[in-house]
Amino acid sequence: MTRRHVHRVLATLIVAAALAVWVQGLGAQSAQSAKDQYTIKPLPPGGPTPRLADGHPDFTGQWFPNGAGQGVSGRFGVDPAAIPQFDRKLTPEEPPQFRPEALAKIKSMTATELELSKSSVNCMPRGVPAIWLQNPYTTFIVHKPGLLAQLYEVLNNWRLIHTDGRPLPKSPEPFFHGNSTTRWEGDTLVVESTGFDERTYIMPNGWYHSDDLKVTERYTRPSMNYLIVEIMVEDPKVLLKPWKSAPRRWTLGNGEIFEFYCTNNLELEELEKLRQQELQQKK
């Protein structure tokens, strides 16, 4: 290659790079301009962590399962950055590793059976841990020494977690929200629960659980506006190994939660019809 050729190639590459930077600059400007037009933006962290009289973080507040601190469903002008609860690149969430028989059971469900199994359709309580994994509505937490009250907007469900150090019952009743014991690890409240009603699903994808389910929730509040909830699911009859969620962030709302008794889902009738059609097709 002659010196002239080298200079020509170099000049071409430099022009291409300059063009790319210019185009990218235009893109960045247009992205910035789009960002300026968003009316619903990510909620900043806010002030320091509020604390109870005993010095532990105070989790009191109304919490939204998104980054905006307000509703984002069905709204225009939402910054996409304000929607997710975690960054899949920064904190990837591994899929659950099912036992072969569990996977076969899940795969055998038809699309309609899957739909009918969902709490959002059948109006059954989501239960723990689903209430922290598959709940688009808000949760109001009232926290005081010895007690963490969780008021779930969806279905008007509630859960009281005693944080007075009481142990798990030896023979727990099967509850939708389980039976819990707690401990503090620094500023993290660790809640371990066993004894779950078997009618709930971990995720709305057919991921059922057994009577051996153990759930560990880890709650932190790194700042005024953020609540972080991490879930670990142990269920040796269903999973090959424990499953851990990403640290999911909930953001502080204005305190308003609304009544949401699920009493009359007309979708059930239609879905039952579809299920009957599926059964006929199987025959």
Add this chain to the structure above:
Amino acid sequence: MTTRNVLGVAAVTCGAVLLMAIPSAAHHSFAAEWDSTKCRDFTGVLRKLDWQNPHPYFFVDVKENGKVEQWSFQAYSPVTLRRNGTDRQVFLDNVDKDVWIRGCLSKTGKAHAAAAGTLKFSDGVMRQVGQIQD
């Protein structure tokens, strides 16, 4: 630095810059009950509202082929509608007024029933009242 090295560095730099300029993409999903391949526009007069959980229904007299038939439309939950600015009062204020709706038909073929995605009342404001499919 040799000529070959200079060219190599320049090529890598250009490639990196060009890669950074490529935007990323996203996607979404739809429920089992409604047919996203059968979505259409409706125009008519809003007649009544059944505000309940988990889904409110509103009823619209739709005039087609010289005939008026009442359709029911399913919407988001009341909580979601309240938070997105299309609450019960907005619907009540528009009873007996014109409405435009984009909605999808039921998979079972249920007559005169659809899931509403977007709608406009007579103020012309586009409102999202359910999942948008197209």
